[in-house]
Amino acid sequence: xxSVSQHNHHVILSEAASLELGCNYSYGGTVNLFWYVQYPxxxxxxxxxxxxxxxxxxxxxxxEAEFIKSKFSFNLRKPSVQWSDTAEYFCAVINDSKLSxxxxxxxxxxx
Amino acid sequence: xxxxxxxxxxxxxxxxxxxxLQCAQDMNHNSMYWYRQDPGMGLRxxxxxxxxxxxxxxxxxxxxxVSRLNKREFSLRLESAAPSQTSVYFCASNDGVLGQPNxxxxxxxxxxxxxV
Numbered sequence: 001x002x003s004v005s006q007h008n009h010h011v012i013l014s015e016a017a018s019l020e021l022g023c024n025y026s027y028g029g030t031v032n033l034f035w036y037v038q039y040p041x042x043x044x045x046x047x048x049x050x051x052x053x054x055x056x057x058x059x060x061x062x063x064e065a066e067f068i069k070s071k072f073s074f075n076l077r078k079p080s081v082q083w084s085d086t087a088e089y090f091c092a093v094i095n096d097s098k099l100s101x102x103x104x105x106x107x108x109x110x111x
Numbered sequence: 112x113x114x115x116x117x118x119x120x121x122x123x124x125x126x127x128x129x130x131x132l133q134c135a136q137d138m139n140h141n142s143m144y145w146y147r148q149d150p151g152m153g154l155r156x157x158x159x160x161x162x163x164x165x166x167x168x169x170x171x172x173x174x175x176x177v178s179r180l181n182k183r184e185f186s187l188r189l190e191s192a193a194p195s196q197t198s199v200y201f202c203a204s205n206d207g208v209l210g211q212p213n214x215x216x217x218x219x220x221x222x223x224x225x226x227v
Contacts, residue, residue, distance in 0.1 A: 034215060049215050097141075097162075098161075098169075099159070101154040102153055104153040
């Protein structure tokens with residue numbers, strides 16, 4: 001069973017709408033958390049990462065994520081999406097040298 | 112600085128053939144990984160290597176073998192390819208130190224493998 005869960009398989013929204021993608025993990029102890037994006041036909045790119053300190057992390061392209069330790073969650077947010085945000089988004093966790101990914105969420109932004 | 116280099120980019124195999132996917136990183140990273148990506152299933156970990164000389168099974172190791180030749184290189188071998196192994200394969204590496212800001216994974220460009 002996967003140890004990283006992404007709640008939404010496919011999200012469709014209009015430009016300027018707000019986006020929130022859920023991610024939960026099941027590891028205890030120290031973790032590093034990531035969100036990656038994969039645009040059509042391309043390889044994975046890092047959006048943002050959490051390693052310690054401030055639980056609200058800001059990444060590239062206006063994305064941010066909040067680490068809530070008590071909920072084992074690391075949800076991704078963007079206040080206003082653009083058509084160019086159409087992509088697949090992956091949450092990932094490093095625990096004890098093992099890097100595991102969620103199943104991904106496909107985001108389609110309609111113009 | 113090339114990062115993570117993965118070869119080949121494309122490959123077509125017949126059922127039962129064998130092949131080795133090569134991966135090399137030039138960032139002096141401790142940890143290296145092999146994933147397969149299939150539609151709707153995200154990236155599933157096949158094998159990983161936390162350090163030179165060690166390898167461990169991931170979620171879907173059956174049908175694969177790996178070799179951590181040295182700190183730079185981590186190869187994935189399919190001894191007898193099956194159509195179920197048709198997928199896109201990604202190699203990744205990271206420095207393997209938790210809690211540090213530079214701990215992120217860097218990915219190769221991927222290998223699109225088709226087994227017929």
